[in-house]
Amino acid sequence: MPDGAKPVLDVRGLQTVFRTRGGDVHAVNSVSFHLEPGELLGVVGESGSGKSVTMMSLIGLLPMPPAEIRGGQVMLGDMDILKVSPAQLREIRGKRIGFVFQDPMTSLNPVYTVGNQVMEPLLRHMGLNKTQARARAIELLELVGIPDAERRMKDYPHQFSGGMRQRVMIAIALACDPEVLIADEPTTALDVTIQAQIIELVKDLRSKLGMAIVWITHDLGVIAGIADRVVVMYGGQIVEQAPVGELFANPQHPYTRALLKTIPSVSGTREKRLRVIEGQPPILGAAPTACPFMPRCTEAFAVCHVENPQRRPLDDKRVGYGHDVACHWDAKTGGIA
Amino acid sequence: MLDANPTEQSSANSAAKLVEVKDLKMYFPIHTGLFRRHTGDVKAVDGLSFDIFKGETLGLVGESGCGKSTVGRALLRLYELTNGSVTIEGEDIAKLSPEALRRKRPTMQMVFQDPQACLNPRMTVAAIISEPLDEHTKLSSAEKLEKVYELMDAVGLNRAFANRYPHAFSGGQRQRIGIARALALNPKFIVCDEPIAALDVSIQAQVVNLLEDLQEQFGLTYLFISHDLSMVRHIADRVAVMYLGRIAELSPREPLYAEPLHPYAKALLSAVPDPDPEREATRQRIILQGDVPSPSNPPKGCNFCTRCPEVIPICHEVKPELAEVRPGRFVACHLVKPD
Numbered sequence: 001m002p003d004g005a006k007p008v009l010d011v012r013g014l015q016t017v018f019r020t021r022g023g024d025v026h027a028v029n030s031v032s033f034h035l036e037p038g039e040l041l042g043v044v045g046e047s048g049s050g051k052s053v054t055m056m057s058l059i060g061l062l063p064m065p066p067a068e069i070r071g072g073q074v075m076l077g078d079m080d081i082l083k084v085s086p087a088q089l090r091e092i093r094g095k096r097i098g099f100v101f102q103d104p105m106t107s108l109n110p111v112y113t114v115g116n117q118v119m120e121p122l123l124r125h126m127g128l129n130k131t132q133a134r135a136r137a138i139e140l141l142e143l144v145g146i147p148d149a150e151r152r153m154k155d156y157p158h159q160f161s162g163g164m165r166q167r168v169m170i171a172i173a174l175a176c177d178p179e180v181l182i183a184d185e186p187t188t189a190l191d192v193t194i195q196a197q198i199i200e201l202v203k204d205l206r207s208k209l210g211m212a213i214v215w216i217t218h219d220l221g222v223i224a225g226i227a228d229r230v231v232v233m234y235g236g237q238i239v240e241q242a243p244v245g246e247l248f249a250n251p252q253h254p255y256t257r258a259l260l261k262t263i264p265s266v267s268g269t270r271e272k273r274l275r276v277i278e279g280q281p282p283i284l285g286a287a288p289t290a291c292p293f294m295p296r297c298t299e300a301f302a303v304c305h306v307e308n309p310q311r312r313p314l315d316d317k318r319v320g321y322g323h324d325v326a327c328h329w330d331a332k333t334g335g336i337a
Numbered sequence: 338m339l340d341a342n343p344t345e346q347s348s349a350n351s352a353a354k355l356v357e358v359k360d361l362k363m364y365f366p367i368h369t370g371l372f373r374r375h376t377g378d379v380k381a382v383d384g385l386s387f388d389i390f391k392g393e394t395l396g397l398v399g400e401s402g403c404g405k406s407t408v409g410r411a412l413l414r415l416y417e418l419t420n421g422s423v424t425i426e427g428e429d430i431a432k433l434s435p436e437a438l439r440r441k442r443p444t445m446q447m448v449f450q451d452p453q454a455c456l457n458p459r460m461t462v463a464a465i466i467s468e469p470l471d472e473h474t475k476l477s478s479a480e481k482l483e484k485v486y487e488l489m490d491a492v493g494l495n496r497a498f499a500n501r502y503p504h505a506f507s508g509g510q511r512q513r514i515g516i517a518r519a520l521a522l523n524p525k526f527i528v529c530d531e532p533i534a535a536l537d538v539s540i541q542a543q544v545v546n547l548l549e550d551l552q553e554q555f556g557l558t559y560l561f562i563s564h565d566l567s568m569v570r571h572i573a574d575r576v577a578v579m580y581l582g583r584i585a586e587l588s589p590r591e592p593l594y595a596e597p598l599h600p601y602a603k604a605l606l607s608a609v610p611d612p613d614p615e616r617e618a619t620r621q622r623i624i625l626q627g628d629v630p631s632p633s634n635p636p637k638g639c640n641f642c643t644r645c646p647e648v649i650p651i652c653h654e655v656k657p658e659l660a661e662v663r664p665g666r667f668v669a670c671h672l673v674k675p676d
Contacts, residue, residue: 046537161628191400191564193625196608200624218538221567221610225617245614262542264571266594266609267616273549274542274571280507281537 007034007075008179008212009058009097014072016050016057019065026284027053029236030072032311034320035180040206040213042227042244044220048281050236051216055182058082059097060089076180095125098173098211102185104165108157114141114168115153121175140171143208145201163194167201174209184216199226220263224248232256235282235292238311242323252314252325255293291328299329301336312337355526355558356389356412361421363404363411367633379633381407383582383640384421386659387667389526394552394559396573396590398566398605402629404582405562409528412560413445414438425526443473443522450531452511456503462489462514463499469521488517491554492547509540513547520551528560533568545572566609570594575665578602581640582632584659587667598668600647639671647672 016028028050035041045051056062058074058081074081081092093099101107108117115137122133134153141149144167157165166186173181183202187195203226206213217223223230223244230247232240232255240253251257261275279296291297294304307328315322330337362385364378381404389395399405410416412423414430422429425445433441449455456465466488467481476484486496492513503511512532519527529548533541545568551557563569569576570590577587578601586599597603604623611617625644630636636643642652651671659669663676 046539163628192566192608193400193604194628195610196622196624199610200622219610220538220612221617224612224614225610248612248614259539260612262539263612264567265611265613266567266570266606267611268613270570274546276542276546277539278543280509281539 006037008037008077009035009214010073010075011054011058012073012075014054014057014074015070016053016062017068017070019068023285024287026287027067027236028057029284029288031233031236031238032320033231033238033241035212035214037179037212038206038210039228040215040226042223042230043214043216043233044218044223044230045233046218046281048284049233050284051233052184053236054233055184055214055216059093059099059182060086061093091125094121094178095176096178097180097182098176098178100166100169100173100181100183100186103189104162104169105157107169108165110157113154113156114160117157118153118168118171118175121172125176136175137171140175141168143174143205144168144171145197146171161194162190163197166190166194166198170198170201170205174205174211177209178211181211181213182216183213185218186215187222188217188219195222202226220260221265232259235288236284237288237292237308237326239293239327240323240325241311241320246323250323252323252331253293253327254297254299254329257331258296258298291326297329299334301328303328303336353391354388355391355426356560357422357424358388358412359386359422359424361385361408361411361423362419363407363416364419377633380582380635381632382411383632383635385584387577387584387587389558389560391525391558392552392556393574394561394572396569396576397560397562397579398564398569398576399579400564400605400629402581402632403579404632405564405579406530408579409447409530409560409562413447413528415447443469444524445526445528446519446522446524448512448515448519448527448529448532451535452508452515453503453535455515456511458503461500461502462494462506465503465514466517466521469518473522484521485517488520491520491551492517507540508536509543512536512544516544516547516551520555523555524557526558526560528562530562531564532561534563534565541568548572566606578605581629581635583640583669584667585641585669587659589665592663592666598662598666598673599670600645600672601641604646639669 012032014028014031018025018027031054043051057069069082076096118137118140119133122128122136128136138149138153146152146164146167187198215226227244229243231238234255240256251260258277262277277296282292288308290306291304291309294300309326309328311319311324311326313319313322313324328336361382363382364380366375367377367379369376385408397405397408411418418431422431430438430441463485466485470476470481470484485499489496494513533544536544552559561572573590575589576593578585580601586602597606604625607623623646627644630643638654639652639657642648657669657671659667662668662673
C-alpha cells in the first residue's frame, strides 16, 4: 500500500469503558489505527483483548449504558462518526460501513426470507424500488456464490447451511458498496473446508470490488493467508502493528513472539512439546498503570510494573504506518528501549 | 490410588489393544407424523472398526456433524449402540449388564468440551473431584480429601482453592478441574471430546501439555477428538479422519500429514490455514464445493462422492471399504489401492 494515501478510516485514541456494579472495566484503552483504501487489516487477539469491542464502539453498536466511549476520534473520510447524530449514524452503518458477524444464524432474522434481508439495505439506503432491489439482490447472491440464487431468495435462513448463511451475510454487507467492511470472526463458527471457501470468496471479492476490510480473528493462520497488515491486541491495547510478512518474520513484542511459538502448525517441524504462555489474560479492572502483559512476560523490567509502554516505531515511519510495538523491551539488544 | 505405575505394565506389551471397535453403528431414529412413526435414521456413525493401543493417543478429526463426538460417547456407552461391539480390556461393553457396566466405568472416563457446562455450579471443586470417589470407592472422608489434593496437584490447581466454586475459575482452570475428576478413579482410557476447543490459544497449549504429562505419568490411553488438525498433529500418535459417519483414512501421524491419501484428508489438510505468510502465499488449496450431505440421507456409494474432486463412476455405486493400503495406513477409497 502506498504510504500517504488518505486513510478511509482513521481511529485515534479510542477508549471504551463498561460501567459495571463491580467498577469500570477498561475494555479498550487508547486504540489507534487506520485503514488504507483497498487494504485488508487483520486484528488478532484472544477473547477479552478488546478487538470486537473496538469495532463495535466505532460504529456505535454497543449498548450504552453500560458501555461508554470516554474518548477518541473515528474519522470516516472527513467525518468524526463518534460525534454524528444517531440518524446520521444509521445512514453510515450498512451504507458506508458493512459488517459481517461471527455467527450467521443469530445475525440473520429467522422470520424473514433471505431475499427480504438482502433487499432491505438496498431499499433503505440506495433508493431502489422493489423490482430494482430484487434484481440487485439476486446479483449479489450470485456474486457471493449462492447457487440458484433467484429461487433461494424465497428461502428462510434456517434452510441455508452455515457457510451459505455467512455468504448471505457478506452479500448484505456488500449490498450498498461500502468503503469499509468489518468482518468480526467471520469464519470462526465454520468448519475448515467451509472457512477455506469463505476466505477464497473474500479474496475474490476484494479484487473485484476493492473495498477496505478489517478482519478480526484469533486465528493467526487465517491472518497469515489473507491480511496485508496486522494489529495485535492484548488487554484492550494494540501491542504491535506491522505488515503481515514483517510481523511473522520479525515479531517484536514478547506476547506476539510467544503466541507465534505456542501455536502448532500442520506443516513445518513438529515441536516435541508446545511452548506455553504461563498465566491468564488480564482482567481489565482499572485503567492500566503497568504493561498489561507484564505478569506473563518473560522479559519484564522494573519499569514495566510502573509504566504502560506507548507504541514506538521500529523504523523511520510514523506509528501505525510501519512496524511499531508497545513494549519497554528491545528485542534486538535485550535491554530497555 | 494415584499409582504412577498402573498394575498392568503398559510398557510390557506396547502394541496391545486396549480398545477394539468392530462395525460400530449409531443411528438416531427420526419419528414423524401424527403417530410418530419411525421414518428414517440419522446415521451419525455408520460402521466404524478400529483399535486403540495401550498408551497411545488416537486423534479423531473431522468437521462438525461427521459423528466424531458420537463415536466418543458410544465408546463409553453413553448411548446404547445400534450395532457393533466395543471391547475394552477384553470385555464387550456394548453387552454388559448395567451393574457390570457400572463396575467397568472407573477404567474409562471422559473430558468434555465445555468446562463451564460440565461442572455443577453449586458444588465446590473438592466436591466435584471427589464425586467419582463417593460413587465407586469406600474411602473415608479424610482419604478422599487427601486424594482430591493429590489430584489437584497433578493437574496444577492450587490446593487452597479446593473449597471454591467453578465460577471463580477461568476456562483453562475449569478444564483442569474436569481433567482431575476424570483422573480420580485411575482410569486407563480417557475420551477427550474437544477439550481445548473452548479455550484461548495461549491457554490451549497449557492444557495440551498437561494432558501429555498426565499420559506419561499414569500410562493413559486417549481418544482425542478435535477439529483442530494442527493440535491433533501435535498430540496424536495416529489419526483417524472421519467424514459423514465413516472413517476416510486412519494413519500414523507423520505419514498422514506429510502425504494424505484419501481425497477428503487431502482437502481437509489443505484447508487448514498455516501461520506463515510465505507458505500461505505459495500453497495450493483444494477448495471443496458445496456442503456436507445430511447424515439422514447419505449419498449412495462412497459418502464423499458428492464433493470429491477425484470422483470416478464406481464411487457413486460401491461403498469403498477401509483397507490397509500401506503398512499401518487404512484408507477407504476406490482410487487408493494397496502397493
